[in-house]
Amino acid sequence: MKRRTFILGGGVLATLSLGVTATNASLANTVSSIADFRAVSPISRPLVYVDNGNLQLYDSSVDTETAVQNSDNVQVIGDAGNIVGGSNPDVPYVTQKSEAYATELNGNTNQLVYAGRQGNTGVSIKKSTSRLTIGEWPPSSFSGDIVLTPDKNAAEIIAINPDGDPNNAGAVQESIATLGNGCSGVVAIADIDDDGSVEIVFVDGSQQLRYLEQNGSSGVAISNGGIGTNNGHGVGYPADFGQNKLEIPFVDGSNNPAIVDVDGNKTTLGSGIAAKAPVAPVDIDGDYDTEFVFFDSNTGEVNYIDDIRDGNTVNTLLVEGSAITPDQGPGLAASGADL
Numbered sequence: 001m002k003r004r005t006f007i008l009g010g011g012v013l014a015t016l017s018l019g020v021t022a023t024n025a026s027l028a029n030t031v032s033s034i035a036d037f038r039a040v041s042p043i044s045r046p047l048v049y050v051d052n053g054n055l056q057l058y059d060s061s062v063d064t065e066t067a068v069q070n071s072d073n074v075q076v077i078g079d080a081g082n083i084v085g086g087s088n089p090d091v092p093y094v095t096q097k098s099e100a101y102a103t104e105l106n107g108n109t110n111q112l113v114y115a116g117r118q119g120n121t122g123v124s125i126k127k128s129t130s131r132l133t134i135g136e137w138p139p140s141s142f143s144g145d146i147v148l149t150p151d152k153n154a155a156e157i158i159a160i161n162p163d164g165d166p167n168n169a170g171a172v173q174e175s176i177a178t179l180g181n182g183c184s185g186v187v188a189i190a191d192i193d194d195d196g197s198v199e200i201v202f203v204d205g206s207q208q209l210r211y212l213e214q215n216g217s218s219g220v221a222i223s224n225g226g227i228g229t230n231n232g233h234g235v236g237y238p239a240d241f242g243q244n245k246l247e248i249p250f251v252d253g254s255n256n257p258a259i260v261d262v263d264g265n266k267t268t269l270g271s272g273i274a275a276k277a278p279v280a281p282v283d284i285d286g287d288y289d290t291e292f293v294f295f296d297s298n299t300g301e302v303n304y305i306d307d308i309r310d311g312n313t314v315n316t317l318l319v320e321g322s323a324i325t326p327d328q329g330p331g332l333a334a335s336g337a338d339l
């Protein structure tokens, strides 16, 4: 049986989904694995994905996959920020019920942050073919890190305050912008033009990458930033791919993995090899350079491009020795110190 470790919620060992009746030996093995896992703190290079609706974390530095308890029916994920629990990054996600959660990496917090619209109050979250993010957005009335996500009609960007009562929609949710071209996924809050203030990077209603300035009321289109979309949007968090600037990783309409900067300078990293599903920038091999992690368009396996602009070598990601085929709708996300 494949070895897995689990994040424990309040020491509820009995609910571990080991797929077999846990014997003392297997429990001891699991506990031992958890001890190993927690010895690496914080998780240095986790990749986030969803397998049959359950959130999974993969830490390549110790080649360990961790299933997050009680994360059923995860439909949409985002890159990690820090909004709940302790100092470890937290992964935001949306369930089939349009609820938003954040779960702490290497911890045991799996916290509801927004229960959705109640009665006539609040807005429902988009729960498929979407993306959400965590960060600070100064124009918001909420202070500190918040969650940004599209509404279910893909018309506006809504903010969720994770510090409030998740069942009080009127207090924890506000509209950030209603966009003429719509918003079907919020990719990041990041300073993509390096002017010292952050922008919201998002996918509009026509799968075009755009960004919103803090004083803007409509999104600015990023040239050459047309996103391929199938089950999910083929885009990921902006990262430094060796050029000392942020570039947005994405999959274009021809299944090409590519990166693009705010000025529309696009670099294609392969031809027809990537599924149109969310990608992630992660230092998956621990060499302090960022790799481009994506789904193979034929096999659905997770691959990564190593040595960006210097060979663009495609490798299959092996998780505890095996290729993986996570759910492509939520796709892949990144976390950790790079973000």
Ligand SMILES: [Ca+2]
Residues within 6 Å of the ligand: 081, 082, 083, 084, 085, 086, 087, 088, 089, 090, 104
């Ligand atoms: Ca946290």
Ligand SMILES: [Ca+2]
Residues within 6 Å of the ligand: 190, 191, 192, 193, 194, 195, 196, 197, 198, 199
């Ligand atoms: Ca900026």
Ligand SMILES: [Ca+2]
Residues within 6 Å of the ligand: 282, 283, 284, 285, 286, 287, 288, 289, 290, 291
């Ligand atoms: Ca690397």
Ligand SMILES: [Ca+2]
Residues within 6 Å of the ligand: 285, 287, 289, 291, 306, 307
């Ligand atoms: Ca590398």
